[in-house]
Every structure is written in structure tokens, then in C-alpha cells.
Amino acid sequence: MAAPHPQPLLVLDDVEAVYGGSILALRGISLNVPANGIVALLGANGAGKTTVLRSISGLLSWHRGRVSRGRIAYDGADIAGLGGAALVRRGIAQVMEGRRIFGELTIEENLRMGAFTRRDGAETRRTLDQVLEQFPILRERFAQPAGYLSGGQQQMLAIGRAMMARPRLLLLDEPSLGLAPIIVKQIREVIRHIAAGGVSVMLVEQNADMALSLADYGYILESGRIALEGPGPVLKENPMIRELYLGIVGAQEAEIASSGEGRR
Amino acid sequence: MSELIQLVIGGLSLGSMYALIALGFVVVYKSTGVLNFAQGGLVLCGAYFCYALRNALGLPFALAVLLAVLGTALVAVLIERVVMRRMIGKPVFAVIMITWGLLIILEQVPAAVWGYDLLALGDPWGMGMAGIGGVQVLEVDLWTLGVGAAVMLAVYLFFARSRWGLAMRASALDQEAAMAQGVSPGLVFALAWAIAGVIAALAGVMLSGGVRGLSPELSLIALRAFPAIILGGMDSPVGAVVGGLAIGVAEVLTASYVAQHAPFLGQNFHLVMPYLLMTAFLLVRPYGMFGTKAVGRG
Numbered sequence: 001m002a003a004p005h006p007q008p009l010l011v012l013d014d015v016e017a018v019y020g021g022s023i024l025a026l027r028g029i030s031l032n033v034p035a036n037g038i039v040a041l042l043g044a045n046g047a048g049k050t051t052v053l054r055s056i057s058g059l060l061s062w063h064r065g066r067v068s069r070g071r072i073a074y075d076g077a078d079i080a081g082l083g084g085a086a087l088v089r090r091g092i093a094q095v096m097e098g099r100r101i102f103g104e105l106t107i108e109e110n111l112r113m114g115a116f117t118r119r120d121g122a123e124t125r126r127t128l129d130q131v132l133e134q135f136p137i138l139r140e141r142f143a144q145p146a147g148y149l150s151g152g153q154q155q156m157l158a159i160g161r162a163m164m165a166r167p168r169l170l171l172l173d174e175p176s177l178g179l180a181p182i183i184v185k186q187i188r189e190v191i192r193h194i195a196a197g198g199v200s201v202m203l204v205e206q207n208a209d210m211a212l213s214l215a216d217y218g219y220i221l222e223s224g225r226i227a228l229e230g231p232g233p234v235l236k237e238n239p240m241i242r243e244l245y246l247g248i249v250g251a252q253e254a255e256i257a258s259s260g261e262g263r264r
Numbered sequence: 265m266s267e268l269i270q271l272v273i274g275g276l277s278l279g280s281m282y283a284l285i286a287l288g289f290v291v292v293y294k295s296t297g298v299l300n301f302a303q304g305g306l307v308l309c310g311a312y313f314c315y316a317l318r319n320a321l322g323l324p325f326a327l328a329v330l331l332a333v334l335g336t337a338l339v340a341v342l343i344e345r346v347v348m349r350r351m352i353g354k355p356v357f358a359v360i361m362i363t364w365g366l367l368i369i370l371e372q373v374p375a376a377v378w379g380y381d382l383l384a385l386g387d388p389w390g391m392g393m394a395g396i397g398g399v400q401v402l403e404v405d406l407w408t409l410g411v412g413a414a415v416m417l418a419v420y421l422f423f424a425r426s427r428w429g430l431a432m433r434a435s436a437l438d439q440e441a442a443m444a445q446g447v448s449p450g451l452v453f454a455l456a457w458a459i460a461g462v463i464a465a466l467a468g469v470m471l472s473g474g475v476r477g478l479s480p481e482l483s484l485i486a487l488r489a490f491p492a493i494i495l496g497g498m499d500s501p502v503g504a505v506v507g508g509l510a511i512g513v514a515e516v517l518t519a520s521y522v523a524q525h526a527p528f529l530g531q532n533f534h535l536v537m538p539y540l541l542m543t544a545f546l547l548v549r550p551y552g553m554f555g556t557k558a559v560g561r562g
Contacts, residue, residue: 062440062449088446100441102434113434116427117446161445 008032009169009200010056015070017048017055019063025051027224028070033169038191038201040211040232042245043221049204050097052221053171056202057094058084074169088117091168095175097204099158103147107138110146110157114164124164131160134193152183159190169200176207184210208245212236266399271520272513277405279512280412284467285489286496286504287419288460294436294499295456298348299356301363303464304486305370310336310465311385311472311482312374318386325387333465340461341454349453367483375480387473404474411470415463416505423501428455488515488535491542497555506553511538 010033017026026048033039041049054060055067056074072080079087093114102110111131115124132139135156141149146157155175162170172191176184188210195201195214205211212218215232220241228235235241285303292300313332317323323331343366351359392403423429435442435452443449464486471485472478492511496503519534526533545552 057444059440059444062443083448084443085446085448088444094444096441096444100438100444102437102441104437105430105434109430109434112427112430113442113445113447116431165445 007035009035009075010202011071011073012052012056013071013073015052015055015072016068017051017060017065018068019051019065025065025224026055029221029224029226030070031219031226031229033200033202034216035200036195036198037216038195038203038214038232040208040215040218041202041204041221042206042208042211042218042241043227045206046223047221048224049221050173051224053094053173053202053204055080056087056169057092057171058082058087059094059096085117088165088167091166092171093162093165093167093169094171095158095162095173097173097177099151099154101146101149101154101157101161104145106143107146107149107157108142110161111138111164114161117165123166127164127166131163134163134190135160152179152186155179155183155187156190159187159194163194167199169202170194171202171204173204174206175203176205176210188214206245208241209236212241267520269399270401271516273399273401273409274405275513275516276509277402277408277412277512278516279492279509280409280416281467281471281485281508282489282492282511283505283508284412284415284463285486286492286508287416287501288463288467289489289493290496290499290501290504291419291463292456292460294501295432296344296348296453298351298363299360299498300460301360302343302366302370303460303489304483305367306336306340306461306464307468307471307486308374308480308483309339309370309468310461311468311478312378313465314469315378315383315385315472315478319383328386329466329469332469333462336465336468337458337461340457340464344453344457348457349450371480371483380480382477382479385469385472385478387469389474391475402474404470404476407473408470411466415466419459419463419501422459432456488538491538493552494542495545495552497552499556500552500554503552503554511541514538514541 012029012031015026015029016024018024029052031039041052043049051060051065054063054065056072060066067080071078074090074092079090102113105113111128115127118124137153138157138160146154149157159172159175175187175191179187184207191201191203191214203211203215212232212235218230218232218235219226220228220235228238228241230238285307288306289300289303292298292303310332313335314328317328317331318325347362347366351362387404389404389407393400394403394406423433431442431447432452432455434445435447435449439449468482472482488511489508492507493504494507495510496505496507515534515537518537522529522533
């Protein structure tokens with residue numbers, strides 16, 4: 001498998017992950033996220049997309065899972081087994097599926113939580129200004145409970161909260177889920193803006209159209225394996241992808257799996 | 265009128281300690297999901313630590329209190345690390361029975377060492393009275409009110425302003441999301457128990473100071489914080505405070521008025537009063553005054 005860029009920020013090498021000691025969720029995943037750019041991870045429900053993110057962000061243990069084989073290297077160092085705080089401090093921030101903002105806390109408090117591991121007061125305030133500049137709605141409703149925000153605004157808050165950690169790698173899990181097309185378009189612009197600012201983005205999506213229009217490179221996951229990969233625009237034109245993810249969903253899982261093997 | 269004021273001050277003083285014990289319970293419940301019946305045991309632990317340090321080692325009272333508070337916090341953290349951490353994910357009933365067992369241990373250890381006699385804590389208040397505007401009140405009641413108010417303010421400021429207070433609130437709302445921000449759940453658990461230990465120890469000292477004296481029966485007093493928790497709502501710190509104060513005032517007023525106007529109810533009817541209020545509340549508002557309707561944490 002060829003690396004998309006010469007010096008990737010994140011490398012997963014033959015990673016296998018299990019839940020509860022027995023359920024094999026990832027069956028040997030190898031992928032790269034370049035030091036600058038957007039990588040999309042696509043696939044159906046249960047393909048293992050979220051598990052990939054959890055194995056990077058250290059949240060796997062919370063779900064009684066663990067990486068049982070393979071290597072996860074970030075910035076050249078092995079990060080498998082590191083706790084959440086250590087990973088956030090190293091610059092890995094995650095926006096979880098379903099936004100997971102703290103509804104009863106104010107927007108300000110949510111953003112402060114994003115900077116929990118940072119102890120550089122003045123710098124943190126500068127990041128806060130940048131985040132509020134990017135999301136004016138958050139400044140407007142700064143002191144209100146976050147639960148009062150609309151779905152799209154909550155997604156902005158979730159992304160803003162992650163940016164408060166000043167990450168080098170942003171993991172986004174289904175940011176378009178359940179949002180109106182116009183909001184999805186806004187979120188696409190936000191992601192583009194973040195990536196342009198030098199942050200690597202790993203984007204997990206079911207919305208293949210949105211993800212592939214953004215991504216420099218994409219991976220298609222099927223039953224815990226990478227079935228297909230390639231540059232975003234190329235994947236977008238792939239007839240199988242067009243049928244399965246962009247058009248009417250057929251029941252040809254076996255076919256895409258075998259065609260994926262073929263490409264390897 | 266002055267008698268009523270006297271009674272209300274006494275009731276608020278007792279109630280502020282119920283409030284503290286309830287507050288410790290709520291902090292642990294919200295942070296870890298554990299219904300901690302051993303909270304009363306930590307109250308005993310604090311009071312007896314203070315007694316031992318004051319009387320066996322002859323330390324000055326303030327220093328004895330400080331060390332008792334730290335010691336109780338340590339006991340609480342050890343309970344969390346050694347026992348409760350292993351119970352994560354176990355059935356709620358098993359967790360409750362464990363804390364119940366811990367309560368019995370914490371009650372029996374001081375009873376085995378010092379017996380059941382009423383001991384003098386060695387505090388500076390004794391029987392002292394203070395007059396405010398013609399009303400005579402016990403000095404220890406004023407101190408108790410002061411300590412209660414100071415602890416409540418400190419707890420409030422910790423949760424409202426501090427970085428870890430915010431992290432604990434976030435963690436109570438969504439533990440995994442808090443973890444994703446870099447908050448360690450283990451530290452949150454330990455901190456919650458440490459806070460519960462500190463609060464319990466202070467309540468223990470104040471509840472056995474002055475005219476009250478110290479005996480293992482203190483855990484029965486601590487048990488009356490449970491009606492306060494039910495009254496206020498299991499997951500509400502504000503509820504714990506309001507419920508505690510209400511129970512304390514109700515108890516003291518009942519004691520006085522039953523003796524004067526309804527002696528046929530017996531001498532100890534006031535001890536039943538908190539539980540009567542609790543039962544009535546459970547029938548009408550099972551989630552308490554300030555509690556969240558669905559208290560279960562799924």
C-alpha cells in the first residue's frame with residue numbers, strides 16, 4: 001500500500017482491535033494521515049470507522065476494547081496504550097459522533113473543557129478568540145447552556161471545543177449526521193478552513209459525497225478491513241462507490257469487498 | 265418570639281450539618297454513580313480521628329481537626345481505590361451492599377476501641393452561650409453554622425470556578441466526552457471521595473462538639489441526612505443544602521413543640537420527623553425538590 005504523502009503524521013500499521021476480549025472489530029487496518037490534509041474514512045454502519053477513531057484517541061478502553069495487534073504511531077512515536085490526557089496534550093482532539101456537548105454547561109464552560117489539558121492561560125485565551133471568531137454564534141450565546149443550541153450550532157460547538165485543545169490532528173466522527181444540507185455545507189467549509197490552518201483532519205462519514213469532496217485521500221472500510229482506498233476525487237468517480245455510497249444502496253457487499261481486494 | 269429564634273438557630277445549625285453530609289453523598293453520587301451509604305461512617309471516622317488526636321496525642325484542637333479532615337479524606341480515597349474502583353460496572357445492588365458493609369465497619373472500629381460511652385471531644389466550646397440581640401444561643405451552634413456556611417461556599421466556588429470542579433461537572437454529565445477532553449475518570453472518582461471525606465469529617469467534628477459529645481450513635485445522626493437527600497433530590501447539591509436545613513429545623517421545632525403541646529407523642533418523636541417528611545416526599549415528589557426526574561443513570 002503506497003503512502004499518500006512522504007511523512008505522515010499518523011500511521012496505523014496492521015491494527016487489530018477487539019471489544020470485550022473476543023469481538024474482533026478491526027482486522028488489520030493500515031492507513032496514513034499526512035501532516036497536512038484531510039483523510040476520509042467511509043463505510044457502512046458497523047464497519048469499524050468509530051473503532052478506528054477510538055483506537056487512536058484512547059477511548060477504546062472506555063468501551064472495554066483494546067488494540068490487540070499492530071502499531072499506532074503519531075509524530076513518529078508509538079501512542080498505543082496512552083491515556084486520553086496524554087493524547088490530547090500531544091495534539092490529538094476528537095469530535096465524537098452525536099456531538100456530545102455538555103448540555104447543562106454553558107458554551108463558555110464547554111469551550112473551557114476543550115482546553116482542559118492546557119495550562120497556558122494567555123495562549124488559551126488567544127485560541128478562544130480564534131474559535132469565537134470562527135463561530136460567531138458561540139460568542140453571541142457564550143453564557144447560555146449549550147443544550148439550548150440547535151443541532152448545527154451544537155456541532156459547531158463540538159468542533160470549537162476540540163479546537164480549544166489546539167490540536168495537530170483532529171478526528172471528526174460523522175459531523176454531518178442529522179443536519180440539514182445547508183448546515184452540512186457550512187460544516188464542510190469549517191473543516192476546509194481548519195485544514196487550511198495546518199491541522200490534519202481525519203473525517204469519518206457516512207455522507208460520502210461531502211467527505212470525498214473534501215478529502216485528499218479516502219479509505220473505505222468493510223467489516224473491519226480496508227476494502228478500497230485512493231485519492232478523494234478518484235474514489236468519488238469509482239462506479240462502486242457511486243452506487244453504494246452516493247446513489248442507491250445495493251446489497252452487493254461481497255462484490256465491493258472483492259473489488260477492494262482486487263485493487264490491492 | 266425569642267424562643268422561636270433560638271429554636272430556628274439551633275435547627276439551622278443541626279440542619280447545616282445534615283446539609284454537609286448530604287452534600288458529600290450527592291458529590292459522590294453525581295461523580296461516580298455510587299449510592300454511598302458509608303458517608304455516615306466517614307462522619308464517625310472524622311470525629312474519632314479528631315478525638316484521638318486531641319486526647320491521646322494532646323494536639324491543639326484546630327490542628328487535630330485539620331489532621332482529622334486530611335485523615336478522613338485519605339480513608340475515603342482508599343475506599344474508592346481499593347474497593348469501589350473494582351465495583352465499576354457491577355450491579356447497583358451489589359455496590360449499595362458494599363457501601364453498607366463499609367458503614368458497619370467504620371461504625372464498629374471506633375466502638376471496639378473507645379466503647380459506647382459519650383466522650384468529650386475536647387473542643388473549646390463546651391456549654392458556652394452567646395447572646396445576640398437578647399437571644400441566647402449555644403456557642404457551638406454558631407460555630408457549626410459558620411463552618412457549615414464556609415464549607416458550602418467553598419464547595420460552591422470549587423464547582424463553579426475551578427478547573428477540576430468544571431471537569432467533575434462535565435464528567436457527571438458525560439464521562440466519555442469528558443475523557444475525550446483529557447479528564448481522567450479515575451482522578452474524578454478519587455477527588456469526589458476526597459471531597460466527601462473532608463465534608464464528612466468537618467460535620468462529624470461539629471456534630472460531636474460542645475454539649476453534644478461523641479459516641480458511635482453519631483452515625484444515627486448522620487443517617488438522618490438521608491431524608492435530607494430525598495427531600496432535596498439525590499443529584500442536586502442545592503437540594504442537599506435546602507433539604508438538610510429543612511430537616512434540621514423541622515426536627516428541632518418538633519422536639520420543642522411536641523414536648524410542650526403534645527407530650528403523648530413521646531420524647532423522641534422529633535427523631536421520627538425527618539423520616540415522616542421523607543416518606544411524604546417520596547409519595548408526592550419522588551425525585552425531590554431539586555432533583556432530576558429520572559434519577560437512574562442507565
